[in-house]
Amino acid sequence: MRIAFKLFASLSDYLPAGSRDNRIDLDVDEGVSVAELIRRYEVPERNAHLVLVNGLFIPPAERSRRRLQEGDEVAVWPPIAGG
């Protein structure tokens, strides 16, 4: 199934070649979890601070339980803030 994976700020270094605008569209197996996807791209767990699926926050404890579905957009940031 097709999903989008987006890594922002300092995490963009973990995106594979061929990604543009902090984003890559991927084919992944059914049932892959958010945590597995993040691990697959070797994003250190402590840096995956703000994890959103379709814009909704996924707390750390739910990341391995939350299975991705066709069309999901996963976006990850390190600890950041602004104002």
Added chain:
Amino acid sequence: MGWNRKILRVDLTSGTCSEEPLNMEWAQEYLGSRGLATKYLVSEIDPRVDPLSPDNKMIMATGPLTGTMASTGGRYTVVTKGPLTGAIACSNSGGFFGAEMKFAGWDMIIFEGRAPKPVYLHVENDRAELRDASHLWGKSCWETEETIKHELQDPLVRISSIGRAGENQVYYACIVNDLHRAAGRSGVGAVMGSKNLKAVALRGTKGVSGIRDFGAFMQATNAAKKVLADNAVTGQGLPKYGTQVLMNVINEIGALPTRNHRDVQFEDAGKISAEAMHEKRPTDGKPHLVTNAACFGCTIACGRISEIDKGHFTVKNNPKYWGASGGLEYEAAWALGAANGVGDLEALQYANLLCNEQGMDPISFGATVGAAMELYEMGVLTKEQIGLETPFGSAQALARLAEMTALGEGFGKEIGLGSKRLCTKYGHPELSMTVKGQEFPAYDSRGIQGMGLAYATSNRGACHLRGYTVASEVLGIPVKTDPHVTEGKAELVKAFQDATAVFDSAGICVFTSFAWTLADVQPQLAAACEGEWSMDKLNEVGERIWNMERQFNNAAGFTAKDDNLPPRLTSEPAKTGPAKGMVNHLDRMLPEYYQVRGWTPDGVPKPETLSRLGL
């Protein structure tokens, strides 16, 4: 003791400068900067005064930590009655000006009256004098700084000034110091302009003396600096990416107000983000961002210094703008960009440079352009009236309107009225995205419920810096709360509002609060200032300041009806993103907020609340 115990009072009408002792009883109750200056203001002016009349006063104030070794201790505040809102105006700025005021031996400067002709104030340690500024009138903030430094033959003098926008009394004119730091919101620059005060030039060589316990102070400030350095946000995120890193976050969660809040997501958010600032441009192979920068004593250094593309249509014939200069920060990039549907980073930087150069708040300016663009698209405003076509997304229109507004030309005068006056004048007050007349910053409260309450109750009109619940609702600082629910938001908003009042009044930057809590500030204040500075006392000081500001606004004629949001946010559901279908439920949060505050259902502080706070 943290304070210099000395106030400079400048009577612009008679042209005299006099020295007064600082009221130390008030300092114990209101700390400094925002709190203490507001106490002076509310004690000295009629709340119903016309903000642009000589009877209004304007105070520039430092806090007890300003100019000290405390990280970010360079802040100063301008407090006055604001022309944009008619409410209390309190605008905070970084740079180096605040620390210089402290070094010259003063805690605050109170300006009253109106000078018969343009003047500027020159302070060199204890000596203060008003000087003729006829030759500076009509000059930009940048030219003013340069000219004053030249004529005083002192490159180290620190200057706050107004540009053409302040002279022309643009309702959201700001006061710019150190070229690109600004006391930005609520039109404090228009008040300065109304007083014929062009600039304040300070030179202080005294340092800060009288820290109560110097050893304890060094220990406390060092420990607190370590907290900032070790924190991933203040130690790494802000210095590298600046505040603009929020652009993609807020777009992703569907709370990026776009095209005058018609939409909540901007298709070009990525193009105007912090990440885009780091990317090499195809045109000249250089990234927009040159370096980061720090205000006085700041160990975070979130500031952005950028270089515009010299070949861009806005500047290709204007080398004046080619050098590295301040910007873009998140709020400016949003207001000049997403709020108007403009995704051209260079055009945003050009408009931002004009705001710095001539002294305008880019948030209110950008948001007013957004309103004008909507009126144009509806056919209410025409090309003939405006002098150009202004559809959403037009970088040309943004750039031209920035020039016209900064210089007070043609329709720029109308943009200078601000969104509320503009929309009301053209028959559509409901399209003004404002609270108490001040334009929203970069968060749509349909997707971040607590911010709706924070905006509605902010004492200076719509503002993110009075109670930044985004930290909790979106970023998880100090704890993550759900942005889509209203439960618990009344307490959250109150806690943020009261704590922020303390940070502001101490003379430090509120961005430290991404890593510090009041418990990190308390030991620094306790070591610097005489008196007891416990956590309980600080919490009470914050609440006292909030209630004092509220009382001023109530006396100025504001009521619970003004704690409101535009109908678009409470009745037009968000069209896309995770908040799709949602509106802001202010009605559910506001009564609870009044209760938590100890106010009547009409939003008036109850007698027992006032007496508990000693008001």
